[in-house]
Amino acid sequence: MSPEPAAAQRVREPVLEVRGITVRFGGVAALTDVSLAVSPGQVTGLIGPNGAGKTTLFNVISGLQRPDHGRVSIDGRDVTDLGPHRRARLGLARTFQRLELFGTLSASDNVRVGIESGNRRQRAAVLGALATDGQSAAVALLERVGVGAVANDPVGALPTGSARLVELARALSIDPRVLLLDEPCSGLDDNETGQLGTLLRDLATEGRAVVLVEHDMDVVLKVCDLVHVLDFGEVIASGTPAEIKAAPAVQAAYLGAELPDVVTPAAPSPATPGPAAPVDGATR
Amino acid sequence: MSEFLQYTVIGIVAGAVYAITATGLVVTYTTTGIFNFAQGAVGMVAAFAFWQLWQGWGWNPVLALALVLLVLMPLLAVLVEWGLMRRLHGASTERSLMVTLGLLLILVGVATALWNPQTQRIVYPFFEGDFVGILGVNVSYQQLLTVGAAVVIAVAVPYFLRVFRIGVAMRAVVDDPDLVALAGAKPYRVAQMGWMLGFFLAGLAGCLLAPTVASTGLNIDTLTILVVNGYAAAVVGRLRSLPWTFAGAMALGLAGAYSLAYLSEHVPQSLAAQIPEIVPVVFLFIALLVVPAVRLRAIGRLPTHAAPRVAGFRQSLLGGAVLVIAVALLSLVLGGSLMAAITSGLALGIVALSLVLLTGYGGQVSLCQMTFLGVGAFTMGKVANGGGSWWGLLAAVGVTGALGAFVALPALRLRGLYLALATLAFGEAAFYVLFQNPSYLGTGNSIAVGRLDIPGLRTVGDKGELIEIAVFFALCAIIVLAVRRHTFGRRLVAMNDSPAAFATLGMSATRTKVVVFALAAAMAGLGGVLYGGAQGGLNGSDVQLEFLSSLTLLLFVAIWGLRTTTGALLGGLSATLLPFAQTQLPSGLSGLTGLVAGVGIILLGRSPEGVLGFPGLSGRIRLPFADDPPPSVRPPAAAGSGSDVASSVEEGRIGVA
CATH class of the missing domain: 1.10.3470 (ABC transporter involved in vitamin B12 uptake, BtuC)
Incomplete structure (x- = not known):
C-alpha cells in the first residue's frame, strides 16, 4: 500500500473523538468501550454486520442516545452532556438509516429549514457559497447531491434513493464539519452510488470529516481513507481499506461475505485546499 | 377517629x-x-x-x-x-x-x-x-x-x-x-x-x-x-x-x-x-x-399523505375579501338566532385558527383552547370594565399569550397523549377555579364584555358585529397562512414531522413550542374577546368553557381539515350551527352533534386531512370510495395538470391553506 498521503492526513488533529463509549440496552451491550477519532479531510468508514452497533454509535455521537460510559468530543470540546441541537451548532450533521425527512414539506423546504436553522457562521457559509437567498441555496444544494429535479416535490412521494439524497442535502445545509452518513447508498443504483462516492470525496476535500456507515463494501473500500470494523458492539479492526480486507478478524465477522478486490482509496491530494471549494455540478 | x-x-x-x-x-x-x-x-x-x-x-x-x-x-x-x-x-x-x-x-x-x-x-x-x-x-x-x-x-x-x-x-x-x-x-x-x-x-x-x-x-x-x-x-x-x-x-x-x-x-x-x-x-x-421527559428518538416514519397546499399571500388576501363580502351580503338577509349562531361561530373560528397553527402545523394537541377563549373574554371584561376599549383587547391578547407560554411548559417534556392530558388538566383546573368561582366573575357568575369601539360600526348593531368578526377572522387566517409560509412555519412543521431531525439540524424545540403556544393562545384570546362581545358578556356556566367544548371544536376542525384555514372556518361554524340546528329539530331528534361527529370521524379514518383533504376535493377526482391507492401522496404532476374541473375546484376554494 502507499500510506504516505493518508499518513499525512492522519496526523491532523481529529475533529471528532469518541472515547470508551459503552451503551447497554437492558442487559444487552450495544456498544462496549468503543473509541475512535475522525480527522478532517478524510472519509472514515464504519462497517460491521447488522446489529453491530453502528447506528447506536451515530446516535451517541449526535446526541440522541446517552452513553452509559465514555465521552464524545468535537474539536477537543467535550460535548457528551450537550443536546443534539448544540452539537449541530458545533458543526455536526447526520443522515438517518430510516429516513427522518420532514415528510409534509417539499424537498427544497426540507433543506431550507436546515439553512434557516444554522447559526450565523453556518448560514453565511451556505448562502455565501451557493446563492443569495434561502430558496435558491436550497435548490443548489439539492442539485449538488443530484436531486435538483425534485426540489418542489413533497418528500413523501420520493423513491428511497432520492429521499436519502435529500437528507444528505439537508445535512449539508448547516455547512457541517463532521458529516455522519447512515447507509446513504441503500436505494441508489450503481450509477448514483458512483456519483455519491465522488461527492463524498469532494466533501472530504473541502476539509470536512465524513463518517460513512455502509453495507456496500465496494463503496467503502473505494471511498474511505480509514475503516473501523464493529462487531457485537466492539471495534475489532481499524485500518486502511487494504488492511481491513486482509484482517482475519474481519473475514471472520463477514464469514462467507466476499470482499471485493482492494481498490486503492482515492487518495486526497497532500495539499488539501481549504474549505472554500467551488460548487460545481461535479456529481451531476 | x-x-x-x-x-x-x-x-x-x-x-x-x-x-x-x-x-x-x-x-x-x-x-x-x-x-x-x-x-x-x-x-x-x-x-x-x-x-x-x-x-x-x-x-x-x-x-x-x-x-x-x-x-x-x-x-x-x-x-x-x-x-x-x-x-x-x-x-x-x-x-x-x-x-x-x-x-x-x-x-x-x-x-x-x-x-x-x-x-x-x-x-x-x-x-x-x-x-x-x-x-x-x-x-x-x-x-x-x-x-x-x-x-x-x-x-x-x-x-x-x-x-x-x-x-x-x-x-x-x-x-x-x-x-x-x-x-x-x-x-x-x-x-x-x-x-x-x-x-x-x-x-x-x-x-x-x-x-x-x-x-x-x-x-x-x-x-x-x-x-x-x-x-x-x-x-x-x-x-x-x-x-x-x-x-x-x-x-x-x-x-x-x-x-x-x-x-x-x-x-x-x-x-x-x-x-x-x-x-x-x-x-x-x-x-x-413525574412522567419521564420524552426521549428524542429517530423513528423513521414518513407521513403517507401529502399536506394540503399552502395558499400564497394574494390568494389568502382574496379569500379573506371574499369571506368578508359574503358575510356582509348574508347579513342583509340574516337575523335573529341564526345570525347570532353564525356570529359566535366565526368567533370560535378564530379559536379554531389557533388550533390550525398549534395542532395542525405544530402537532401540539391542546384540549384547553376554549379556556383561553374564556380568559380572553374575562380579561376584556375586567380591563375595559364592560366596555369595548382597545386597551382591553390588548390586555386580553397579552394575558392569554403569557398564559399560553405557561401551558407550553409541560409541552417541553411531554408529547402526544400526555400533552393532551396535561392541557386537559389545565383547562379543567381553570374551569373550576376561575369560571365556576363567583368571587372572580362577579354576581350571577357572569361578567359583562363590551363590543370593540370601532367608529361607525356601533350604529349598525348586530350586523356590524357580524361583519367585524368576519374581518377579524380573515385577518387571523391571513396571519396564520403567512406564518406557515415563512421560516417559523416551516420550522413548526419540521418539528412535528421529525423531532429527531429537527434537533440534529441545530434547532431547539423549546423556543418553537413556547412561541407557538403563546401565539395560539393569544389568537384564541382574541376570539374570546369577540365572542364575549357578541354575547354581551361571559357566563361562567357557558357551555363553551367546558372541556368537552375544547374537544368538540378540535374534532370539528380536524374533520374539516386541521391544516387548512377553511377547515377552521367550517369547524367554528359547525360548533355553533349544529347546536342551533338541534334547537330547530323536534326534541326526539337530539344528539345531532354526536351523529355528525360520528360520520366525521369515520371520514377522518379514510382521509387524514379531513373532508377538505378528501381525494376528490384536493385537485384530483376519484370515486369517493375507490380504495386503491390508499389516501396517499398526491403525485406532484397531478397537482397542476389535473383536469380543468379539478383545478377550478382548487381555484374556487379560495383561502384554503
Whole structure:
C-alpha cells in the first residue's frame, strides 16, 4: 500500500473523538468501550454486520442516545452532556438509516429549514457559497447531491434513493464539519452510488470529516481513507481499506461475505485546499 | 377517629371504581396502542343501559347487569374496533386521539338521543342499601361489592393476560401487527380482545358508580367526565403497569376523600365546593410532572399523505375579501338566532385558527383552547370594565399569550397523549377555579364584555358585529397562512414531522413550542374577546368553557381539515350551527352533534386531512370510495395538470391553506 498521503492526513488533529463509549440496552451491550477519532479531510468508514452497533454509535455521537460510559468530543470540546441541537451548532450533521425527512414539506423546504436553522457562521457559509437567498441555496444544494429535479416535490412521494439524497442535502445545509452518513447508498443504483462516492470525496476535500456507515463494501473500500470494523458492539479492526480486507478478524465477522478486490482509496491530494471549494455540478 | 375511618372507606371505594376503569384504559392501551378517551362515556352508556333494563323495564338487576357487561359491552367493543379503530394502524397519536374523542361525542350524542337529559333517573343502591358495621363504620354491601370487584380485577386481569398468553400476543400487536399476522395470530382478534376487556371494565365501573350518584340521578356529562380520575390513575401506572395503576387509583380516591374531609375548612368557601373536581385534576397534573421527559428518538416514519397546499399571500388576501363580502351580503338577509349562531361561530373560528397553527402545523394537541377563549373574554371584561376599549383587547391578547407560554411548559417534556392530558388538566383546573368561582366573575357568575369601539360600526348593531368578526377572522387566517409560509412555519412543521431531525439540524424545540403556544393562545384570546362581545358578556356556566367544548371544536376542525384555514372556518361554524340546528329539530331528534361527529370521524379514518383533504376535493377526482391507492401522496404532476374541473375546484376554494 502507499500510506504516505493518508499518513499525512492522519496526523491532523481529529475533529471528532469518541472515547470508551459503552451503551447497554437492558442487559444487552450495544456498544462496549468503543473509541475512535475522525480527522478532517478524510472519509472514515464504519462497517460491521447488522446489529453491530453502528447506528447506536451515530446516535451517541449526535446526541440522541446517552452513553452509559465514555465521552464524545468535537474539536477537543467535550460535548457528551450537550443536546443534539448544540452539537449541530458545533458543526455536526447526520443522515438517518430510516429516513427522518420532514415528510409534509417539499424537498427544497426540507433543506431550507436546515439553512434557516444554522447559526450565523453556518448560514453565511451556505448562502455565501451557493446563492443569495434561502430558496435558491436550497435548490443548489439539492442539485449538488443530484436531486435538483425534485426540489418542489413533497418528500413523501420520493423513491428511497432520492429521499436519502435529500437528507444528505439537508445535512449539508448547516455547512457541517463532521458529516455522519447512515447507509446513504441503500436505494441508489450503481450509477448514483458512483456519483455519491465522488461527492463524498469532494466533501472530504473541502476539509470536512465524513463518517460513512455502509453495507456496500465496494463503496467503502473505494471511498474511505480509514475503516473501523464493529462487531457485537466492539471495534475489532481499524485500518486502511487494504488492511481491513486482509484482517482475519474481519473475514471472520463477514464469514462467507466476499470482499471485493482492494481498490486503492482515492487518495486526497497532500495539499488539501481549504474549505472554500467551488460548487460545481461535479456529481451531476 | 371514626370520621377518619369513614372518609377512608369513602376514599377506598372511590379508588376501587377508579382502579377498575383505569385498568380498562391500560389494558386497551397496551394491547392496541390507543388511549381510549371515551372510556368514561362507555361507562356512562353502560350505566344508562343498566338503569333502562333494571328500573326502566323492571328486569332482575343481576340479569340486567350480566346482559350489560357480558353482552352489550363486548358487542359495542367489537363494533367500535371494526368500525373505527382498525383503520388507525400506524396512524399518529394525534389522529387516534381524535377518533376516540369522536367516539366520546358519538356516545354522548346517542345517550342524549335515547335518554332525555331532562328526565331524572335514579339507580338504587344494590342490596337495598343494607350495610354492615366494620370497626364502628357502617359499610354498605354496595361498597363492599365495589371494593371486592376491584380486588378481583386487580388479581384476575394480569392472571388472565399471562395464563392465556394473550398478553404476549397483545404486546406484539402494538409493536408490529404485520409481524404478528405472519406468525399466524390474527392481529385484529387480539385487538378485539383488548377493546372488549377495556369496555367490560369501563361498563363495570359505570354500573358500580351509578348508585353512588343516586342523589342527583344519572347524568351524562358527570359520568363521562369522571373518567378524568381514571386518566390520572392510569398515568401513575405510565399506561403500562397494572399494579401502579391500582395504587394510583387508591391514592387518588383517598386524596379526594381526605381533602373533602380536612381541606374544605381551610380554603375559601367558593373553592371548597369544587374540591371533588379539583383534586383529580391536580393529581393528574402532578402525575404528569413525574412522567419521564420524552426521549428524542429517530423513528423513521414518513407521513403517507401529502399536506394540503399552502395558499400564497394574494390568494389568502382574496379569500379573506371574499369571506368578508359574503358575510356582509348574508347579513342583509340574516337575523335573529341564526345570525347570532353564525356570529359566535366565526368567533370560535378564530379559536379554531389557533388550533390550525398549534395542532395542525405544530402537532401540539391542546384540549384547553376554549379556556383561553374564556380568559380572553374575562380579561376584556375586567380591563375595559364592560366596555369595548382597545386597551382591553390588548390586555386580553397579552394575558392569554403569557398564559399560553405557561401551558407550553409541560409541552417541553411531554408529547402526544400526555400533552393532551396535561392541557386537559389545565383547562379543567381553570374551569373550576376561575369560571365556576363567583368571587372572580362577579354576581350571577357572569361578567359583562363590551363590543370593540370601532367608529361607525356601533350604529349598525348586530350586523356590524357580524361583519367585524368576519374581518377579524380573515385577518387571523391571513396571519396564520403567512406564518406557515415563512421560516417559523416551516420550522413548526419540521418539528412535528421529525423531532429527531429537527434537533440534529441545530434547532431547539423549546423556543418553537413556547412561541407557538403563546401565539395560539393569544389568537384564541382574541376570539374570546369577540365572542364575549357578541354575547354581551361571559357566563361562567357557558357551555363553551367546558372541556368537552375544547374537544368538540378540535374534532370539528380536524374533520374539516386541521391544516387548512377553511377547515377552521367550517369547524367554528359547525360548533355553533349544529347546536342551533338541534334547537330547530323536534326534541326526539337530539344528539345531532354526536351523529355528525360520528360520520366525521369515520371520514377522518379514510382521509387524514379531513373532508377538505378528501381525494376528490384536493385537485384530483376519484370515486369517493375507490380504495386503491390508499389516501396517499398526491403525485406532484397531478397537482397542476389535473383536469380543468379539478383545478377550478382548487381555484374556487379560495383561502384554503
